[in-house]
Amino acid sequence: MSYTVPGFRHPNLPKNDLGFTTKDYEGRVSTLCAGCGHDSISASIIEACFEMSIPPHRVAKLSGIGCSSKTPTYFLGNSHGFNSVHGRMPAVATGANMANRNLLYIGVSGDGDTASIGMGQFVHAVRRNVNMIYICENNGVYGLTKGQDSATSDMGSISKKGEPNPLEPIDLCSIALQLGATFVANSFSGDKAQLVPIIQAAIAHKGFAFINVISPCVTFNNTPNSTKSYDYIRQHMASANAVDYVPHEEEITTDYAPGTAEIVTMHDGSAIHLQKLDEKHDIHSRRSALTLMKDYKAEGKVLTGLLFVEEDYQEIHETMNTTATPLRNLTEKELCPGSAQLEKINEILR
Amino acid sequence: MKRDIKTNKFVIKFANINGTGSASANSLFSKSIFRMGIPISPKNIFPSNIQGLPTWYEVRVNDNGFLGRRGGIDIMVCMNPQSMERDITELQRGGYFIYDSSKPIDKKLLRNDIDFIGIPFMEHCREAYTDPRHRQLFRNVMYVGALAALLDIELDVLKGLISEQFKGKEKLVAPNVKALQMGYDAAKKLHECPIAFRLSRRDKVGNKILMDGNAACGLGAVYGGATVAGWYPITPSTSVIDSFAKYCRKLRIDPETGEKNFAIVQAEDELAAIGMVIGASWNGARAFTATSGPGLSLMNEFLGLAYFAEIPTVLINIQRSGPSTGMPTRTQQSDVLYSAYASHGDTKHICLYPSTPKECFEHTATALDLAERFQTPVLVLSDLDLGMNEHMSDPLEWDDERTYDRGKVFTADDLEAMDERFGRYLDSDGDGIPYRTLPGTHPTKGAYFTRGTSKDEYAVYTEDGSKYVENMERLQKKWETARHNVPKPDVRTTDKPCNVGVIYYGTSEASTLEALHHLDRLHSISLDSLGIKAFPFSNEIEDFIEQHEYVFVVEQNRDAQMRTLLINEFEFTPHKLISLLHYDGSPITARFIRHIIRDNILQTATAPRTRRSSRK
Numbered sequence: 010m011s012y013t014v015p016g017f018r019h020p021n022l023p024k025n026d027l028g029f030t031t032k033d034y035e036g037r038v039s040t041l042c043a044g045c046g047h048d049s050i051s052a053s054i055i056e057a058c059f060e061m062s063i064p065p066h067r068v069a070k071l072s073g074i075g076c077s078s079k080t081p082t083y084f085l086g087n088s089h090g091f092n093s094v095h096g097r098m099p100a101v102a103t104g105a106n107m108a109n110r111n112l113l114y115i116g117v118s119g120d121g122d123t124a125s126i127g128m129g130q131f132v133h134a135v136r137r138n139v140n141m142i143y144i145c146e147n148n149g150v151y152g153l154t155k156g157q158d159s160a161t162s163d164m165g166s167i168s169k170k171g172e173p174n175p176l177e178p179i180d181l182c183s184i185a186l187q188l189g190a191t192f193v194a195n196s197f198s199g200d201k202a203q204l205v206p207i208i209q210a211a212i213a214h215k216g217f218a219f220i221n222v223i224s225p226c227v228t229f230n231n232t233p234n235s236t237k238s239y240d241y242i243r244q245h246m247a248s249a250n251a252v253d254y255v256p257h258e259e260e261i262t263t264d265y266a267p268g269t270a271e272i273v274t275m276h277d278g279s280a281i282h283l284q285k286l287d288e289k290h291d292i293h294s295r296r297s298a299l300t301l302m303k304d305y306k307a308e309g310k311v312l313t314g315l316l317f318v319e320e321d322y323q324e325i326h327e328t329m330n331t332t333a334t335p336l337r338n339l340t341e342k343e344l345c346p347g348s349a350q351l352e353k354i355n356e357i358l359r
Numbered sequence: 360m361k362r363d364i365k366t367n368k369f370v371i372k373f374a375n376i377n378g379t380g381s382a383s384a385n386s387l388f389s390k391s392i393f394r395m396g397i398p399i400s401p402k403n404i405f406p407s408n409i410q411g412l413p414t415w416y417e418v419r420v421n422d423n424g425f426l427g428r429r430g431g432i433d434i435m436v437c438m439n440p441q442s443m444e445r446d447i448t449e450l451q452r453g454g455y456f457i458y459d460s461s462k463p464i465d466k467k468l469l470r471n472d473i474d475f476i477g478i479p480f481m482e483h484c485r486e487a488y489t490d491p492r493h494r495q496l497f498r499n500v501m502y503v504g505a506l507a508a509l510l511d512i513e514l515d516v517l518k519g520l521i522s523e524q525f526k527g528k529e530k531l532v533a534p535n536v537k538a539l540q541m542g543y544d545a546a547k548k549l550h551e552c553p554i555a556f557r558l559s560r561r562d563k564v565g566n567k568i569l570m571d572g573n574a575a576c577g578l579g580a581v582y583g584g585a586t587v588a589g590w591y592p593i594t595p596s597t598s599v600i601d602s603f604a605k606y607c608r609k610l611r612i613d614p615e616t617g618e619k620n621f622a623i624v625q626a627e628d629e630l631a632a633i634g635m636v637i638g639a640s641w642n643g644a645r646a647f648t649a650t651s652g653p654g655l656s657l658m659n660e661f662l663g664l665a666y667f668a669e670i671p672t673v674l675i676n677i678q679r680s681g682p683s684t685g686m687p688t689r690t691q692q693s694d695v696l697y698s699a700y701a702s703h704g705d706t707k708h709i710c711l712y713p714s715t716p717k718e719c720f721e722h723t724a725t726a727l728d729l730a731e732r733f734q735t736p737v738l739v740l741s742d743l744d745l746g747m748n749e750h751m752s753d754p755l756e757w758d759d760e761r762t763y764d765r766g767k768v769f770t771a772d773d774l775e776a777m778d779e780r781f782g783r784y785l786d787s788d789g790d791g792i793p794y795r796t797l798p799g800t801h802p803t804k805g806a807y808f809t810r811g812t813s814k815d816e817y818a819v820y821t822e823d824g825s826k827y828v829e830n831m832e833r834l835q836k837k838w839e840t841a842r843h844n845v846p847k848p849d850v851r852t853t854d855k856p857c858n859v860g861v862i863y864y865g866t867s868e869a870s871t872l873e874a875l876h877h878l879d880r881l882h883s884i885s886l887d888s889l890g891i892k893a894f895p896f897s898n899e900i901e902d903f904i905e906q907h908e909y910v911f912v913v914e915q916n917r918d919a920q921m922r923t924l925l926i927n928e929f930e931f932t933p934h935k936l937i938s939l940l941h942y943d944g945s946p947i948t949a950r951f952i953r954h955i956i957r958d959n960i961l962q963t964a965t966a967p968r969t970r971r972s973s974r975k
Contacts, residue, residue, distance in 0.1 A: 033803075037819075066806060069642065069798040082808055082820070089798035090808040091641060093634070094660050100589070100631035104638025104646065105798070107587045107622040112642075112799050130634070133627040332618040336586040337643035337797070341762055343620050344584040346610045348757045354578065355754040358568035 026062040034059045036086040040079070046198030046224030046239075047077055047146050051084040053201050054115065054144075057208035058085065061256070068113045069105055073098040073127055076153050077119030077146035077224070085115075096127025099134035102141050103325075109335035110326045113212060114141035121151050124160040124179045131181075135188040135217055140324040142211045142218045145181055146198070148226040149237035156229035167234035182316060183302060185219040186295050191319035192218035193298065195312060197242050198225070206281070207315055209254035213275035216324040223311065247305055249290045249314035253282040273318055283315065292318055360474060362453060362555040367397050367422040369433040369556040371506075374446045375499075376439045378410030384499035385416040387524070388506060389749070391516045392420055393569050396561040400426040400869070402748050402946060407594070407687045413442040422563060426751055427870030430948035433556055436502060438480075444468055455554055457502070457509070476554075478505050478545050487541065497538035504542025511553040513560070514543065568716070568754050572745035573649075575716035575755065576675050577602025579723030580647055581610060584763050585673070587646035588623045589635030591654060594687050595743040596677035599649035629654035633661040633674065640671040641809060643797040645727050645763070647673035652681040652694055655701065662736050663702030664811045666834075669784070669793065671730035671737075671766070675723065678742040680944045689944025690743035692865055695920035698738045699894050705831065709737045709841055710894040714868035716752040718892075719745065725846065731766035733841050734795060742915070744946040745866045767794040774804040783807040783818040784830060791837030838895060845893035848900055851875075855885040859960065860907040862900075862936075864891040864921060867913045867947050874952035882957050886911075894924065901929050904936070911956055913939045915947050 022030035034055040039048050058068065065087035072078035074095035081090045093101045102116045123131045123145045134143065149162035158166075161181065162174040185193045192214040196204045204222065211218035223242055225231050231238045236245075257278040269288065273281040283292060291297040298316040305312035332339075373388075375381035382403075389401045397420060404415040419429050431451045437443050437458045443465075447456055452472045458464060460477025469475065480501050484494040507514055518536055525531040546552060576599045580588070590600045604623055611620040626632035632648045639646035650658065655676055665672040678694045680686035698710050709729055711722040719741055726737040767788075774781065774796065781804060784793045793816075796805035807818040813827045814820055821827075851872075863871040868890055878884040889903045904910050904925070912922045919938040926933050939955050941947040 064802055066802045067799055071638075087803055087806050089796070089806050091638070092808065092810040092812070093637075094664055094811060097630060097634045097661065100626065100634025101638035101641070103624065103631075104587060104589055104635030104640075105642040106638075107589075107624065107635065108639040108642035108644030108646070109799060129627050130631055133631065137624075326622075329622055330617060330619055331622050332613065332616075332620050336620070336622060337639075339584075339586060339620055341584065344586065344611070345582055345757070348759050350610065351582070351755050351757045355566075355568050358570045359566070 025059055027064060029059065029062070029065070031055060031059045033087060034065060034085055036081070036083040039083040041076060042228045044227040045076070046148060046222075046226070047080050048083065049198040049201065050144065050146055050204065050222050050224055051080050053204045053208055054084050056201070057205050057212065060205070061209055061212060063113060063212065067111075068115060070115045070117065071098050071102045071105065072117040073119070073122035075119040075122045075151070076226075077117055078122055080146070081115075081117055096122050096125070097130055098122070099127065099130035099139070099143070103134060103137065103139050106139050106141060106325070108337040110140065110331065111335050114139075116141055116143045118143065118145050120145060120147045120149060120159040120161040120181075124181060128179075132184065132188055135185050135190045135219065137325045138189070138191055138217045138322065138328070140216055140326070142208070142220065144220045144222060146224040147181070147221055147237070148224050148230055149235070150226050150230040152226050152229055163236040166236040167232060168230040169228070169232055173234075180302070181221050182219070183299060186299055186317055190219045190317070191216040191322045193317040194218075194220045194315045196220060196222045197246055197313055198222055199239060199243065200246070200313070203248065203252060203313065206252040206254040210252060210275065210281045210315060213254070213277050213279045213281075214318070215276040216319070216322055242311060245309060245311050246313055247310040248286050249301060249312055249316060250286050250292070251284040252315050253284075255280045255282055281315065281318075286314070292316070293320055360453070365556050366559050367420055367561060370417065370419045370429055370431060371434040371436065372418075372432045372446075372449070373416040374435065374437040374439045374442045375414050375416065376441070377405060377408060377412050377414040379499070380496045381414070381416070381438065381499050383524070384503050386749075387500075387517065387520055388503050388512075389418050390520055390569065391512050392418075392558060393564060393751070394516045394520065395513060395558060396564045397422065397558060398424045398426065398563055398751055400428070400748075400750060402428065402744065404945065405688050413439050420558070422561060424563060425869070425873040425876075425949065427868075427873050428946045428948040430950035436506070438498070438502065447473075455556070457505070459498075474554075476509070476550055478502075478542070478549060480505075480542070483541055483545060487538075497534070500535050500538035501542035501545070504539035505546035507539070508543045508546035508552045509550065509554050511557045511559065514539070564751070566754050567751050569749045569751055570716040571598070571747055571749050572713065572716050572719040572741050573598040573677065573747060574602040575719035575752075576649065576723045576739065576741065576746070577604075578606050578755070579720040580727070581606045582720070582757055583645065583724030583727040585645045585647050585727055586621050587635065587639035587644045588621075588648065589626050589632040589639070589646065590623070590648050591626045591629045591632045591650070593629070593651045593654045595679055595747045596649040596651045596654070596675065598747065599675050599677065629657035630661065633658040633672070636672055636674075637661055637665050637670050640730070643768070645673075645731070647675060647723075647727070649675040649677065651677050651679050653684065655694060655697065659702045662708065663704055663706050665736045666702065666706045666708065667704070668809050668811055669734040669795070670809070671734055673723075673726045673730050673737050673739070675739045675741065677746040678740060680942070686944045688743070690866070690946055691915050691942055691944065692740070692742055692867070693916035693920065693942065694740065695914075695916065696924060698740055699924055701736075701738075707838065707895075709733065709735060709845060711737065711739045711846065712864040712892055713739065713741055713745065714865055714890065716745075716750050717755055720755045722846070728764040729841070729845065732764050732844070733792060733837060734766060735837070735841075740865060742866050767792055769794050769796045769800070769805060771801045774801040777804065780817065781805050781807070782816040784814065784833070785816045786833050786836070790840045791833050791835070792840060793833075842895040842897055845895065845897065847897055848892055848903070849890035850899060850903060851888045853879070853885040853887055857885055857887050858908040859886050860903055860910040861886050861888045861913060861956070862891060862903070862910055862921070862925075863888065863913040867915060870947050870949040871913050871952055873949035874956065877949065877953050878956060882961070884957065884960050886956070891921065896925070896928055900925070904929065904931060907935075909935050909937055911937050911939045911959075913947070913952055915941050917942045
């Protein structure tokens with residue numbers, strides 16, 4: 010595999026509102042296996058940010074350890090990135106968010122990084138409603154250590170190592186819903202048409218946005234009896250809805266059949282147009298989302314789409330009532346109480 | 360018993376049951392003596408428990424201003440029948456045992472070389488109060504009243520302190536003063552007052568303050584500009600964050616909008632606590648955490664990342680007795696080695712060793728500067744004794760001209776003016792310290808990828824061994840730069856001929872300096888001393904060791920950790936360093952230090968000095 014990216018791009022690449030082309034949102038060339046689902050997710054992130062004209066330097070991308078956590082190198086090369094330690098991306102992202110509430114935080118993790126070593130941090134980031142996007146690139150297998158089952162692997166699923174997984178899987182979307190995540194989606198790396206608008210909606214969401222993306226591992230878990238293979242997901246995937254992200258200035262033109270369409274207005278004034286593919290689903294009800302996921306699972310299907318969006322909530326800075334100015338921009342003037350105040354404190358201690 | 364009168368020089372110990380409200384009565388007692396202008400040093404000796412177990416409070420009163428633990432008890436105030444037997448045993452000959460005589464004392468416990476002073480506190484309380492909680496709380500105030508009579512504490516000072524304590528809850532003042540008076544009157548009626556140990560107003564306190572080290576660390580973080588604290592509760596460090604929160608609420612909330620200029624996140628564990636600090640510091644805020652031994656263990660992986668990826672990180676380590684849960688409410692200086700070399704791989708970290716509340720305040724603010732200047736973890740090593748006990752200290756000072764050293768950070772303008780490629784780990788100034796950029800600074804320049812993996816000067820992943828070595832050597836150069844910028848040791852030289860030195864650090868300072876004073880006065884042994892304030896060790900420390908034939912190293916741990924660190928960092932014969940170790944969980948005493956040094960130097964030790972040194 011080549012490790013150099015050709016610098017050439019078509020001279021007439023389309024530009025977004027900021028005058029950037031998709032090239033400005035790319036990263037280094039991926040070193041993952043050819044056909045890895047993770048690379049499709051990186052491409053979707055690039056497309057979502059390009060289309061939304063996100064200034065690349067206003068994004069901070071963070072990750073833990075594992076194949077998935079390598080990917081922030083492969084998108085948004087003009088953004089600061091942080092590849093931290095295994096399972097600890099949520100804490101680093103939380104701290105970064107505390108320092109500057111005005112950046113967009115994209116956290117990338119995997120199923121080992123999230124559902125095993127990082128489970129504690131994941132659930133607490135959800136609880137705190139840290140304003141960030143948390144993408145779990147979920148392939149049911151430890152890729153970088155060559156093919157051990159992960160905690161999200163379905164019972165009975167057989168990866169390349171050939172033994173059926175004997176344990177119950179951890180369902181991250183259900184956990185996120187139960188812990189109060191304010192935005193929960195399930196998607197598939199191979200369905201860019203669904204994933205890109207979900208990422209865009211997550212970017213527009215102010216609060217913790219969790220996206221579980223099933224992202225097949227071509228090397229260790231794309232086997233005939235794996236439930237995380239490309240074939241299996243394509244055959245068993247069902248969508249709760251079709252999602253379309255609409256920036257606020259755009260006029261609504263799509264026609265939907267009556268009763269099947271819903272518009273969800275986001276915090277920044279943009280909107281998500283949802284075309285319901287399962288009329289039973291209420292996107293603002295946790296119970297509905299949880300029930301639907303269980304029902305589909307019982308039928309052997311994998312439910313994808315935007316599963317839940319909270320309407321009334323506070324993200325962590327609102328809860329804490331921190332100043333609107335990023336804390337990192339405060340200076341001695343705002344932070345240091347000075348010697349006269351210190352003398353008053355001394356006096357109390359005498 | 361015939362005795363000499365001892366004014367303003369004694370050690371008094373209170374034996375209580377925890378959870379009975381004795382702490383505020385004991386603190387009232389201490390503060391009244393402090394207000395009478397007499398130096399004191401109080402120490403809590405408490406169990407890891409909320410209610411029902413024995414707890415002690417030891418106060419040394421000393422006119423000469425010696426503030427370490429002296430050793431030995433002159434007066435025991437025993438309010439806990441559970442511990443009575445050992446409390447009686449602990450008293451020095453000629454001491455006083457003050458107890459609640461509502462129940463008769465077991466005759467078998469009586470000693471004829473001490474005086475017993477029984478006052479029926481509980482009986483009085485039963486008569487005066489009906490609510491059982493009041494009976495318990497006011498019994499505490501009553502014994503303070505009795506001590507006022509027995510020791511000659513000025514009643515007006517006590518009454519003034521009670522008024523201050525209940526400011527805003529004035530209706531509580533009268534019942535407390537009543538209890539105080541009841542105790543005072545009972546003691547006067549039953550015993551000859553004052554006893555041989557007594558107090559007399561002095562002017563020996565000056566402008567000094569009484570403060571615990573953790574409160575000072577928290578305040579230091581406020582003054583030092585910390586805005587983000589990630590933490591997980593652990594004794595004895597919790598009150599550092601409590602103090603930070605308290606002073607932030609007072610000093611960092613916009614009075615008009617109520618918005619906070621700080622963020623304190625109680626993490627799910629210490630892994631997350633340090634992760635938050637690293638995330639916030641990476642993103643340009645001043646951030647810190649406070650923890651103790653077990654928490655430090657959990658933070659190790661992240662500390663390695665912060666060292667290698669070069670992220671400012673401030674960690675306040677309030678040491679307690681380890682290993683494992685150890686004695687979680689007892690003091691020790693036993694994380695010295697672990698803090699200095701925390702994490703896997705080749706790592707070493709700047710450490711600061713405060714000895715007083717004033718130094719806790721200053722070192723915390725300095726740590727925030729050093730962390731950003733050197734883009735590396737800085738650990739402030741306090742301990743339970745310093746952190747959780749009130750100490751008489753010089754007042755805190757802040758120079759209003761002082762600005763925060765934010766270290767080498769490129770701004771948007773710097774990047775705009777830059778023609779060459781930004782290299783996050785380039786040593787452009789030759790001091791080993793690279794320039795960093797913060798996320799969100801410039802649309803097209805200065806972005807880089809922070810990682811724990813090896814990388815080249817441009818932060819690009821590489822497994823090229825020569826690039827790895829280059830980077831590690833630059834980190835070593837940075838370390839050498841830091842050596843010249845950390846706080847210098849305190850060196851005290853005697854004007855008499857001297858070829859022996861004493862090295863101490865942290866909370867061993869007060870007891871060591873007192874021991875040296877008495878060695879000189881009582882035994883004509885006059886020694887030079889050096890107080891270590893920081894790691895990496897500055898050259899003065901090496902010079903000091905080289906200039907002396909041998910040097911005692913005073914420490915509060917079993918394994919002579921500072922001695923090991925010194926031997927590891929310098930090249931001299933280990934025999935030069937003689938360990939003086941105390942690690943039973945109580946603060947080291949001046950007597951202990953004095954006796955060991957005296958016996959060693961006068962060769963009266965049961966074991967010869969050489970054997971001691973080979974044993975460490």
